[in-house]
Amino acid sequence: xxxxxxxxxxxxxxxxxxxxxxxxxxxxVLRGIDLxxxxxxxxxxxxxSGTGKSVLIKIISGLLKPDEGEITVLGHNLAHITEEQLQExxxxxxxxxxxxxxxxxxxxxxxxxxxLVRNRKGITRKEINTSVETVLxxxxxxxxxxxxxxxxxxxxxxxxxxxRTLILNPEIMLYDEPTAGLDPITCIEINDLINExxxxxxxxxxxITHDLTCAKQTGDRISMLxxxxxxxxxxxxxxxxxxxxxxxxxxxxNFIQ
Amino acid sequence: xxxxxxxxxxxxxxxxxxxxxxxxxxxxxxxxxxxxRFFREAFVAPFELxxxxxxxxxxxxxxxxxxxxxxxxxxxxxxxxxxxSLSEFGATSWLPSLVSIxxxxxxxxxxxxxxxxxxxxxxxxxxxxxxxVTEQIDAMEVSGTKPFKFLVCTRVLATTLTIxxxxxxxxxxxxxxxxxxxxxxxxxxxxxxIQQVFEPLTFIDFVASLIKSIVFGFTIGIVGCYQGxxxxxxxxxxxxxxxxxxxxxxxxxxxxxxxxxQITSWFR
Numbered sequence: 001x002x003x004x005x006x007x008x009x010x011x012x013x014x015x016x017x018x019x020x021x022x023x024x025x026x027x028x029v030l031r032g033i034d035l036x037x038x039x040x041x042x043x044x045x046x047x048x049s050g051t052g053k054s055v056l057i058k059i060i061s062g063l064l065k066p067d068e069g070e071i072t073v074l075g076h077n078l079a080h081i082t083e084e085q086l087q088e089x090x091x092x093x094x095x096x097x098x099x100x101x102x103x104x105x106x107x108x109x110x111x112x113x114x115x116l117v118r119n120r121k122g123i124t125r126k127e128i129n130t131s132v133e134t135v136l137x138x139x140x141x142x143x144x145x146x147x148x149x150x151x152x153x154x155x156x157x158x159x160x161x162x163x164r165t166l167i168l169n170p171e172i173m174l175y176d177e178p179t180a181g182l183d184p185i186t187c188i189e190i191n192d193l194i195n196e197x198x199x200x201x202x203x204x205x206x207x208i209t210h211d212l213t214c215a216k217q218t219g220d221r222i223s224m225l226x227x228x229x230x231x232x233x234x235x236x237x238x239x240x241x242x243x244x245x246x247x248x249x250x251x252x253x254n255f256i257q
Numbered sequence: 258x259x260x261x262x263x264x265x266x267x268x269x270x271x272x273x274x275x276x277x278x279x280x281x282x283x284x285x286x287x288x289x290x291x292x293x294r295f296f297r298e299a300f301v302a303p304f305e306l307x308x309x310x311x312x313x314x315x316x317x318x319x320x321x322x323x324x325x326x327x328x329x330x331x332x333x334x335x336x337x338x339x340x341x342s343l344s345e346f347g348a349t350s351w352l353p354s355l356v357s358i359x360x361x362x363x364x365x366x367x368x369x370x371x372x373x374x375x376x377x378x379x380x381x382x383x384x385x386x387x388x389x390v391t392e393q394i395d396a397m398e399v400s401g402t403k404p405f406k407f408l409v410c411t412r413v414l415a416t417t418l419t420i421x422x423x424x425x426x427x428x429x430x431x432x433x434x435x436x437x438x439x440x441x442x443x444x445x446x447x448x449x450x451i452q453q454v455f456e457p458l459t460f461i462d463f464v465a466s467l468i469k470s471i472v473f474g475f476t477i478g479i480v481g482c483y484q485g486x487x488x489x490x491x492x493x494x495x496x497x498x499x500x501x502x503x504x505x506x507x508x509x510x511x512x513x514x515x516x517x518x519q520i521t522s523w524f525r
Contacts (some may be wrong), residue, residue, distance in 0.1 A: 099392060101395065164400070
C-alpha cells in the first residue's frame with residue numbers, strides 16, 4: 001500500500017525536545033538532541049544499533065529520566081509533572097515495543113482489556129468487548145482473540161502489541177523497531193498498518209528503525225541519529241541523497257526497495 | 258619503588274572493600290524504598306482483589322503437595338527420633354506433648370517457610386524477572402496502569418495471607434504423622450493423643466506461630482518480588498533473580514526465626 005500524503009500541522013508540535021542528554025555510566029548515548037514532532041506526522045528516527053534510538057522514546061514515555069534537556073509532550077513539560085499527571089499523559093501515548101511485550105500469562109483478549117479496564121473507570125463489559133473487537137479488526141486479527149501470545153507468529157505479536165496501544169485511542173504512537181526480526185512480506189504489512197493507524201486514528205508517530213524500507217514507506221520526515229545527535233533531517237530522498245560522509249555509509253550498505 | 262608496588266594490592270583491596278560496602282548500603286536503601294512503596298500502594302484503592310485471590314490460589318497450589326509430604330515426614334521422623342531419649346527416662350507418654358510443642362512453636366512455620374521460599378519465592382522471582390527483561394513491566398507502565406500494584410502488592414499480600422494457612426496445615430499434617438508413629442508403637446488412641454497435643458500449648462504459642470508465619474510470608478513475597486522486579490541483564494538476570502529470591506528469603510527466615518523466638522520467650 002502506497003503511503004497517502006498526510007496533512008501535517010507544522011504549527012502544532014506534539015513533542016518538543018531541546019538539548020536532551022543521556023549517559024549510562026561513562027558512556028554518553030544522547031549528546032544534545034533537538035526534535036519536534038508535529039501533529040499528524042510520522043517521524044522516522046534512523047540509526048545503527050546502539051545509537052540511543054530506543055533510549056530516546058523511552059525518555060519521551062517517561063520510562064527513563066534524562067540527564068539534561070527539556071522535553072514537552074502534548075503541552076506537558078516532563079520535568080515538572082507529578083506521577084499522576086505522567087500516568088494521565090501515558091494514556092495519550094501508545095508505545096509499541098520491539099519484542100511486542102505481550103503479557104505471556106494472558107490471552108489476546110485479556111492483553112487488550114488490561115489497559116482498558118484500568119484506565120476507563122466505569123466502563124461496561126459491552127463497551128470493553130466492542131473496543132477489543134474494533135482494534136482487533138483494525139489490525140486484521142479478530143480470529144486470534146482467545147489465543148495465547150505463545151501461539152502467535154512474530155508479525156501477529158507485533159500487530160497485537162499495536163492493537164493494545166490503540167485501544168486507549170492514543171494521540172501519539174511510539175514504535176520501537178516495528179519490523180525487526182520479521183520477514184520482508186510481514187515487514188511491508190506492518191508498514192502498511194503503521195500508515196493505516198496514522199490515517200484512521202489521526203496519530204502523530206515516532207518510528208525507531210534501522211530498516212530503510214520501513215523508513216521510506218512510513219516516514220513523512222526522517223532524522224538520522226549518529227554519535228548521539230541528529231546529523232541530518234528531511235524527507236527520505238533528502239536524507240538518502242546526502243553528501244554527508246558520516247550519513248552516506250548507512251544508506252550505501254542497505255538494500256532499498 | 259618497592260614500597261609503591263607492594264602497597265598497590267592493598268589499595269586495590271581497600272577500594273574493592275569500599276565499593277562492596279557502598280553497594281551493600283545502596284541495596285539496603287533500595288530494599289527499604291521497595292518495602293515503603295509496598296505499604297504506600299497496597300492499601301490504597303483499587304485493591305486488585307481478583308488478582309490477590311488468584312495469587313493466593315497459585316501460592317497454595319504450588320506448595321500444597323510438597324508441604325503435605327514434608328509435613329507428614331517431619332512429624333513421623335521427629336516422633337521416631339525423640340522416642341529413644343524419652344524412653345531412657347520412661348517418659349514416652351510425653352511424646353505427644355513434645356511433638357506438639359516442637360511442631361507448633363517452630364517446625365510448622367519454619368518448614369512451610371523454607372518450602373515456600375523454594376517453590377513460591379523462586380517462582381515469583383523468575384516470573385517477574387522474565388516480565389522485566391521482556392519489557393512486559395515497561396508495557397504496563399507506559400499504558401498508564403500501575404505494575405507495582407498489580408504485580409508486587411498482589412503477590413506479597415498473597416504470600417502473607419497464604420503462608421499462615423499453609424503453616425497451620427503443615428502443623429496438622431505433622432501431628433497426624435506423629436500420631437501414626439505413636440499409635441504404631443504405643444497404641445495411643447487419636448482422642449488421647451490430641452488431648453495431650455493441646456495440653457501444653459498456650460495462647461502465646463498460637464499467636465507467636467501465627468505472627469511468625471505472617472512475617473515469613475511477607476518476607477518470601479517481598480524478597481521474590483524485589484529480586485524479580487529489579488532484575489536486569491536478560492535471561493541471566495532471570496536466573497539470578499530466582500536464585501537470589503530463594504537464598505535471601507531462606508537466610509532472612511532463619512534470622513527472623515531467631516528474633517521472634519527471643520521476643521516470645523520474654524512473654525512466657
